Amino acid sequence: MLAFFINVNVNLHELLPSPSPCCYYAEMSKSDLTAAEAIRHRRSIKSFKPDPIPEPVLNELIGLMREAPSSWNFQPTRVVVIRSQEQKEALAAAAWGQKQILEAPVTFVFAVSIRGWEKHMDSILKTGVDKGAWPQKFADWIRASAPGFQDGLGEKQREYAMKDAIIMATTLVIAAESKGLGTCYMNGWDEKKVMEIIGLQQDKKYGIALVLPLGYAAQPAKNPGRLATDSFVFTDKIPSAKI
Numbered sequence: 125m126l127a128f129f130i131n132v133n134v135n136l137h138e139l140l141p142s143p144s145p146c147c148y149y150a151e152m153s154k155s156d157l158t159a160a161e162a163i164r165h166r167r168s169i170k171s172f173k174p175d176p177i178p179e180p181v182l183n184e185l186i187g188l189m190r191e192a193p194s195s196w197n198f199q200p201t202r203v204v205v206i207r208s209q210e211q212k213e214a215l216a217a218a219a220w221g222q223k224q225i226l227e228a229p230v231t232f233v234f235a236v237s238i239r240g241w242e243k244h245m246d247s248i249l250k251t252g253v254d255k256g257a258w259p260q261k262f263a264d265w266i267r268a269s270a271p272g273f274q275d276g277l278g279e280k281q282r283e284y285a286m287k288d289a290i291i292m293a294t295t296l297v298i299a300a301e302s303k304g305l306g307t308c309y310m311n312g313w314d315e316k317k318v319m320e321i322i323g324l325q326q327d328k329k330y331g332i333a334l335v336l337p338l339g340y341a342a343q344p345a346k347n348p349g350r351l352a353t354d355s356f357v358f359t360d361k362i363p364s365a366k367i
C-alpha cells in the first residue's frame with residue numbers, strides 16, 4: 125500500500141490550492157458545549173428519557189455529522205435512523221435485548237457501502253472542483269489513482285470503510301453531547317440481523333459499523349476511568365514492555 129503512494133510521481137501540495145481566507149463554521153448557539161467540554165462530559169448512556177428530540181435539533185445533528193471526513197472523500201457511510209417502535213424492537217432483539225435501543229427516541233445504524241464510491245466518484249470529484257476546493261488536475265489524479273488503491277486494499281476495503289463510518293459516528297457523538305444529548309456506542313449486535321432489519325441484502329459489499337442510540341439521558345453516568353497517559357502514549361516508539 126505504501127508502495128502505491130511512493131510510486132505515484134506527483135506532489136500533492138502542488139495540486140491543491142492554498143487555503144482560502146474564508147472558512148465555514150457551523151452555527152453554534154450560546155448554550156452549546158465546546159468540543160473540549162463535550163468530550164469531557166460524554167459518557168455512554170444506557171438509560172434514556174422518553175422525550176423526543178426536536179426535529180430541528182435532529183436535523184442540525186445530521187448536518188454536522190455530514191461534515192465528517194472520509195478517505196478520498198468517497199463517503200461510504202450509509203446511515204439509517206431507527207424511529208418506529210417496530211424497528212426499535214427488532215433492532216433491540218438483534219442486540220441481545222439491550223434496552224437503550226428501546227428507550228432512546230432514535231437509534232442511528234451506521235452501515236457501509238464498501239464499493240459505493242464506484243457509483244459516486246464522478247459526482248464527488250465534480251463537486252470538489254465546482255466548489256473550488258480541488259483543482260481539476262487533483263480530481264483527475266484521484267480518478268486515475270483511487271480505483272487502483274481501493275482494489276489493492278482487497279479485504280481491507282471493509283476496514284477502511286468502517287474507519288470512515290466510525291469517524292462519522294464520533295462526529296455525531298460529540299455534536300450530540302454539545303447539544304445536551306446522550307449516546308451509547310454499541311458493538312453488541314448480530315451483523316446479519318441488523319443488515320436484514322435495515323433492508324440490506326447479505327453481501328460482502330456492505331457491512332454494519334456501529335449502532336448508536338441517541339436521546340436525553342435518564343440520569344448522568346459516571347466516568348469509569350482510563351489508563352494512565354503513560355500507559356498508552358509514547359514518543360517515537362512503543363517500549364516492548366508497554367504493548
Ligand SMILES: Cc1cc2nc3c(=O)[nH]c(=O)nc-3n(C[C@H](O)[C@H](O)[C@H](O)COP(=O)(O)O)c2cc1C
Nearest residue numbers: 166167168170222308309310311312345346347348
Ligand atoms: C465501539 C464501542 C462499542 C460499545 N458497545 C457497547 C454495547 O454494545 N453495549 C453497551 O452497553 N455499551 C457499549 N459500549 C460502551 C462502553 O462500554 C463504554 O464506552 C466504556 O465502558 C467507557 O465508558 P464511557 O463511554 O462512559 O466513557 C461500547 C463502546 C464502544 C466505544
